[in-house]
Amino acid sequence: MSEEVTKTLKEWKLKCPIGDMDLVFPNSVGNPMDADNMVKRQFEAVLRKAGIEKIRFHDLRHTYVSQLIAKNAHPKYIQSQVGHTSSQITMDRYGHLTPEVNQQGIDALNSILKEDPSQKTHLKKFGA
Numbered sequence: 001m002s003e004e005v006t007k008t009l010k011e012w013k014l015k016c017p018i019g020d021m022d023l024v025f026p027n028s029v030g031n032p033m034d035a036d037n038m039v040k041r042q043f044e045a046v047l048r049k050a051g052i053e054k055i056r057f058h059d060l061r062h063t064y065v066s067q068l069i070a071k072n073a074h075p076k077y078i079q080s081q082v083g084h085t086s087s088q089i090t091m092d093r094y095g096h097l098t099p100e101v102n103q104q105g106i107d108a109l110n111s112i113l114k115e116d117p118s119q120k121t122h123l124k125k126f127g128a
């Protein structure tokens with residue numbers, strides 16, 4: 001977690017009702033929240049207040065991954081964050097979020113084609 005998230009969660013935890021399970025996001029008496037109530041009473045209210053159109057709670061995961069991809073976070077880091085068994089699964093699922101990848105591929109190909117012939121001979125040696 002980032003330092004800011006850690007700090008915010010620690011501050012939040014101090015304000016939460018204490019229950020037997022020592023939850024970070026408990027209900028008003030320290031027990032687990034009901035998921036439907038949380039979405040309807042809190043999540044949707046926060047979205048409205050922020051002027052964000054209605055999204056599913058799970059869409060936050062997709063947003064998190066897409067933001068990491070947009071900032072060029074390493075696929076292995078993203079994989080570990082979302083719990084995929086491999087970074088290949090992560091990129092298969094979310095790779096479409098990087099349209100600049102196609103342009104990077106085109107740029108790489110153009111770069112190869114513009115190299116001097118001695119470099120191209122080198123590539124042929126290795127079967128590339």
